[in-house]
Amino acid sequence: MAENESHCSSALAKPMREICEEDWRRSHGGGTGGGITGGASDNVRDFAESVIKKIIALVAPKDAWAPKSADSALYEPFLWLGQHLAVAVFVCVVVVCGLTAWQGAPRLRQMGASTGWTLAAVAGMATVPGTVMMLNKAVSAAFTTAFNSNESTLFKVILNDLQQGADKDVPLAKLLTVSALVVALAPAALVFITRNLGILAFVCMAPLVLASLARGGDTTAVKTWTMRLLGLMFCPFALILVSPFVQLAHGSLVVDTVLLLAADALMLRMVFHGIPYFGPKVARGARTVVERRTDNRVAHAVVRAGAPDVYEQENAPRPRRTVNTPGRAVHQDRGVLLAAYGVRQQQKRSGRPTPQSAAAHAAERSDRSAQIKAARSQVRASGSPPTPSPAAAPSSPAPAPATGAGRPSTP
Template identity: 65%
Template sequence: MPDTPLDDACGRITGEAKKYCEGSSPADPGAPFGDGLTGGAADQVKELAHELTRTIKGLLAPTEMWAPAKTDSALYAPFLWLGQHMAIAIFVCVVVVCGLTAWQGSPRMRQMGASTGWTLAAVAGMASVPGIVVLLNGAISSAFTAAFDSNESTLFGAIEADLETEAGTPLAALIIISALVVSLAFAALVFMTRQPAILVFVCIAPLVLASLARGGDMDAVKRWAQRLIGIMLAPFALLLVSPFIGLVKGTVVMDTVLLVAADALMLRMIFHGIPYFGPRVARAARAVVESATPSPMARAVMRAGAPDVYEREDVPRGPRTVDTPGRSMIQDRGVLLAAYGVRQQARPGRLTADSAADQVRRGAARAEQLRQARRDSRPVRPAGPATPQDGGTQPSTALPRPARPAAPRRPQP
């Protein structure tokens, strides 16, 4: 078999292997060392970091969401049908009641006119919710990209710039990639709680808007809109770390610290932004991290992002707690039922066993100080009987106790 020339050593190889072979071929003595396998590995490390940042941005503010985009969606159409029929049924009931009480005059006529207008507005709003949410999601995605990836003064822009300048050092590249992997886990957690929440709030929109047909009670609609907009705007909680980007520009380690702080903010956003299952998901993630790693820094980040949740405590002092998922759901359900005219009994504030024990533990030092202050403020009493200074017997100054009058005798028969 004839010897293959050195220039044609890579001729029988195809694909990526041929690129590595041609890059590391000694045919070109002037080529710098590292353009082959070593240079390719460095490029792949950079590409991995860039792919991680793109994935994180796509998970935090995706351009597409799970919620339906049109009213004829198989998921949204049943809720739309139910909401429209509920609004019409409520309007018919209002008309019947106003007809039976027409003797009251103009108040009933105004009520019927208001119910007619709000019914039309509710039906129109039900059909426009999916389109509005899609447009809002696109605007939020574009704004998020502009706020965090537009130039080197933004968080991800600074990370990619530092990656280009300092990724030649293996330690710097490993630090960046490890921080991005941790941030990717938190971003996936945000995505898996934010997307189902948006889907649920979009699907229940017809049921909430149908309550307007009763007379224009906006409490339930305002609560629903606040929850939905808060969940959709939740990724912008990362803006809190933006002022520190210029201070740590060009430092890979400080970029990693900012990423850890952003992770804690994302967890906190899940905790406060999504009232129903967000705290439970955040506490589950905290339990997994605390059971898997003994790192005190990781535990501190998880405790900052997912603190302990108790019932709402009606106490005059001490730290205030947030509503538990169950209490939040009860409150929102009560607002919706009140918009339909159904009064629900308020859930009383109470202390759970864990919160009571934690409150006693927090107040132990203060209780001990109060007990010591009471002991110090009491007058000192002598142990033995008091003796007068002149040696005589001290006369008693106590007044004699009056005698109790005898009960009258009952006359004998």
């Protein structure tokens, strides 16, 4: 301070002296603000924290656009339509059972099941809005609590790395992290709109889906509707799935940025395509690693029991694998709902493959056809299979004449 006073002793007036001392403190990093660098670091962290709060508010909002009660002006027309549709379906079932009463017990069981399922469907229609609203609040509270209580979550680690990370003083690392957070606002907004519109659509469609139970207890459409709705509501937890990999960052802002982008991609994938099911692939990979690294028979038996060998039959159909896009998923759900009412959906003509796709498919099948031909020629060269002994063969008046090696002639 003595040096500061001697440096500013030439100031004649008090205001000029105060300005000189303030400039001296800022230039030497003193004072409460920590200098220009410290203030900028605090501003970056505050901005990142505000962006993270906005992302959490968009991904898991406390309030949804769906109606809160059955007497809502938006939900009441669908409830009226669903109840009358359930009663109409039940009347049709009763009429059919009455016309076919000569069949006895099966028709009585069908009419009893239809009566019980109709009452359950009508009662369940009124409880859907309240149940969905309570579940949405529970998901939002659980998601917020998980992120605020655990220090190993992605957003908490990003905030800590901005202050204590290994590259906290690297401007490029901070720029990448803040840019990734800003870019993450776009997927968060997309998830917000998709979730709210999807939940609204599924809640309004609930009476029509539940009315299909009156036909006799066909729960296929209800299960499909429930799984789609739960997939939309629980998609925010995709951000927690990357928490086990956060410890690998070791205070690196660049790795935190990569994990944030991966979490955004996984969340969008769960919104549009459901939960990825990669368990069998991981199990087979773990079995391969264990069999290559160790010769212990007990370990081999354990991994083979967890991931057994699966053999494909030679004549089994081998359709090409496809991923359910949102359009294809909606088309399938519509078919399930129509089938629950007994309406067969008109099958559209399958799409024709392009020349490139047909050539690739033919190349894939050529290798398999060559292997099958080689195996058959090897079996023929080794000789025909042994014929059964006369004692084991069944007695018959006259055996059919054989036209080939071990194969009876066809009429």
